[in-house]
Amino acid sequence: MNKIFYFTGSGNSLTIAKRIDEKIEDCEVIQVKSSLDFSKPIAAEILGFVFPVYAWGMPVMFKEFIQKIKIEKADYVFVVTNYGGSCGNVLGIFRKILRKKGIEIAAFGEVVMPSNYVVMGDASSQHKAANILQIAEPVIDDLVQKISEKQAMPMIKVKFSGKFLSAVVYPLFVSNIRKSDKNFFFTETCNGCGICAKVCPAENIVLNEKKQPVWQHRCEQCHACFHWCPQRAIEFSKKTVQKNRYTHPNVKVSELF
Numbered sequence: 001m002n003k004i005f006y007f008t009g010s011g012n013s014l015t016i017a018k019r020i021d022e023k024i025e026d027c028e029v030i031q032v033k034s035s036l037d038f039s040k041p042i043a044a045e046i047l048g049f050v051f052p053v054y055a056w057g058m059p060v061m062f063k064e065f066i067q068k069i070k071i072e073k074a075d076y077v078f079v080v081t082n083y084g085g086s087c088g089n090v091l092g093i094f095r096k097i098l099r100k101k102g103i104e105i106a107a108f109g110e111v112v113m114p115s116n117y118v119v120m121g122d123a124s125s126q127h128k129a130a131n132i133l134q135i136a137e138p139v140i141d142d143l144v145q146k147i148s149e150k151q152a153m154p155m156i157k158v159k160f161s162g163k164f165l166s167a168v169v170y171p172l173f174v175s176n177i178r179k180s181d182k183n184f185f186f187t188e189t190c191n192g193c194g195i196c197a198k199v200c201p202a203e204n205i206v207l208n209e210k211k212q213p214v215w216q217h218r219c220e221q222c223h224a225c226f227h228w229c230p231q232r233a234i235e236f237s238k239k240t241v242q243k244n245r246y247t248h249p250n251v252k253v254s255e256l257f
C-alpha cells in the first residue's frame with residue numbers, strides 16, 4: 001500500500017497528489033484536516049507529502065501533523081511543495097522534522113503554481129493561472145515519472161535569503177494565525193449555502209441560525225473559504241474587494257469536503 005498526505009486551500013496540492021496517485025498503483029490519497037485521525041502508525045511502501053508554502057514555511061496544521069505522526073515503515077519517502085513565487089527553506093525544515101523520526105527523504109520536489117494569496121498582492125488571474133499551469137505541467141510530469149520509478153531527487157540548495165525568510169517571517173505569520181480570521185467578513189451576496197464551512201480544513205466556520213458564516217478563531221489562513229465561495233461573498237478585510245478568486249480548474253469543490 002502507498003500513501004500520499006496532502007494539505008490544500010485552493011486545490012493545487014490536491015492536483016499534484018492526484019497526478020502522482022494516477023501513476024502509482026494501490027495508493028491512498030489522504031487530506032490533512034482537523035478531523036483526520038492520525039493516531040495509528042503509518043506504514044507504506046511509497047509515502048508522500050504534498051503541501052503549499054505559507055510565509056516561507058508550512059501550513060501550521062500540516063506542520064503539526066508531520067511532527068506528530070508515527071512512521072512505522074516507509075521504503076521510499078517523497079515530499080513535493082508548491083508555491084506562487086518562492087519557498088525559502090521549507091523543504092529543509094520538513095527534512096529536519098522527519099530526520100528526528102529517523103526517516104530520510106529520497107525525493108524532494110518543487111512546483112510553481114498559481115498563487116492564492118490575497119492579503120498582500122493578489123491571487124493569479126484566470127489568464128495568468130492558465131499560463132502558470134501550462135509551465136507547471138512538464139515539471140509535474142517529470143516529478144510523477146521519477147516518483148513512480150522511486151528515483152532519488154536531491155533538495156535544491158537554499159540561499160541565505162531563503163533561510164532568512166523562513167526563520168524570520170514564518171514565525172511572525174504563525175504568531176497570530178488562529179485569530180487572523182477576525183478580518184474575514186461576508187457580504188450581502190451570501191446565500192447561506194454553507195460551502196465555506198464544508199471546505200474549511202480546520203472546521204473553523206459554523207453557520208448561525210440565519211445561515212451566515214461565523215469564524216471560530218482556529219484559522220489556518222488557507223483561504224479555501226474565500227476562494228471557493230460560489231457567491232464571492234467572503235472578503236478578508238476591505239482590501240480584498242475586487243481581488244481575484246482562484247481555484248484549480250481540475251478540482252471540484254466537493255473533493256475538499
Ligand SMILES: Cc1cc2nc3c(=O)[nH]c(=O)nc-3n(C[C@H](O)[C@H](O)[C@H](O)COP(=O)(O)O)c2cc1C
Pocket residue numbers: 007008009010011012013014051052053054055056057082083084085086087113114115116117118221222223
Ligand atoms: C497564507 C498564505 C501564505 C502564502 N505564502 C507564500 C509564500 O511564502 N511564498 C509563495 O511563493 N507562495 C505563498 N503562498 C501561495 C501558495 O503557496 C500557492 O498558491 C499554493 O500553490 C497554494 O496551494 P493550494 O492550492 O494547495 O492551497 C501563500 C498562500 C497563502 C494562502
Ligand code: SF4
Pocket residue numbers: 186189190191192193194195196197211212213228229230231232233234
Ligand atoms: S460559501 Fe459564500 S455564499 Fe455560501 S454560506 Fe459561505 S459565504 Fe455564504
Ligand code: SF4
Pocket residue numbers: 181196199200201202203204205215218219220221222223224225226
Ligand atoms: S476559515 Fe477559511 S482561511 Fe481559515 S482555515 Fe477555514 S477555510 Fe481556511
